Amino acid sequence: MRGCLVGFLGAVAAFFFACAVSAGAEAGLGTALIILVWGLIPAIAAAQIYRSGRRETAAVREAREAALERRALEVAAGNHGVVTPSTLALGARGVTIAAAKKLLDRLAVDGFCTVDSDDAGRLLYRFAVGGEAAEEELSPEEWVARMSRQRMSGAPPATRGVSAEE
Numbered sequence: 001m002r003g004c005l006v007g008f009l010g011a012v013a014a015f016f017f018a019c020a021v022s023a024g025a026e027a028g029l030g031t032a033l034i035i036l037v038w039g040l041i042p043a044i045a046a047a048q049i050y051r052s053g054r055r056e057t058a059a060v061r062e063a064r065e066a067a068l069e070r071r072a073l074e075v076a077a078g079n080h081g082v083v084t085p086s087t088l089a090l091g092a093r094g095v096t097i098a099a100a101k102k103l104l105d106r107l108a109v110d111g112f113c114t115v116d117s118d119d120a121g122r123l124l125y126r127f128a129v130g131g132e133a134a135e136e137e138l139s140p141e142e143w144v145a146r147m148s149r150q151r152m153s154g155a156p157p158a159t160r161g162v163s164a165e166e
Helices: 004-024 029-078 085-091 096-111 140-153
Strands: 114-117 123-124
Touching: 004 029, 029 085, 029 096, 029 140, 085 096, 096 123
Parallel strands: none
Antiparallel strands: 114 123
8 A cells, every 4th residue: 555655646746747847848947846846745755655664664574573582482491492493483483494593593693592403413592591590490481581571671691602612
């Protein structure tokens, strides 16, 4: 709908600009300027609508990424802190294994988990279940809530960084 409105306003603006060019030759410069100003109104409106749509798209993308991060934490909480791209893709609807791996790699680079491998060479992403209070017995829901707050606040987790020795 937004795209149709932008297209329509752009067409109206183009019509006014074409009229201004033809009026400039016949009616004089004053008439052409008036028509040109009237053509600027739909052009400016179209630009504003287009830009607001792009901002909304970025906000939707950020919300989707935050929801996927939260789902990764929920999967980790249910698997003793271990997540693989395939388990995340299974646990999050509509997420491909490639998208899950990309997210887990980003979380590892940011220091929110460590990367390990099993005997078959599959990558395992390990999250510190419980954060700083590992001795505490936390339910999966409490752990997810704590890790989400920590991630959203930008505070580094207790296990910051991926070591080369692992």
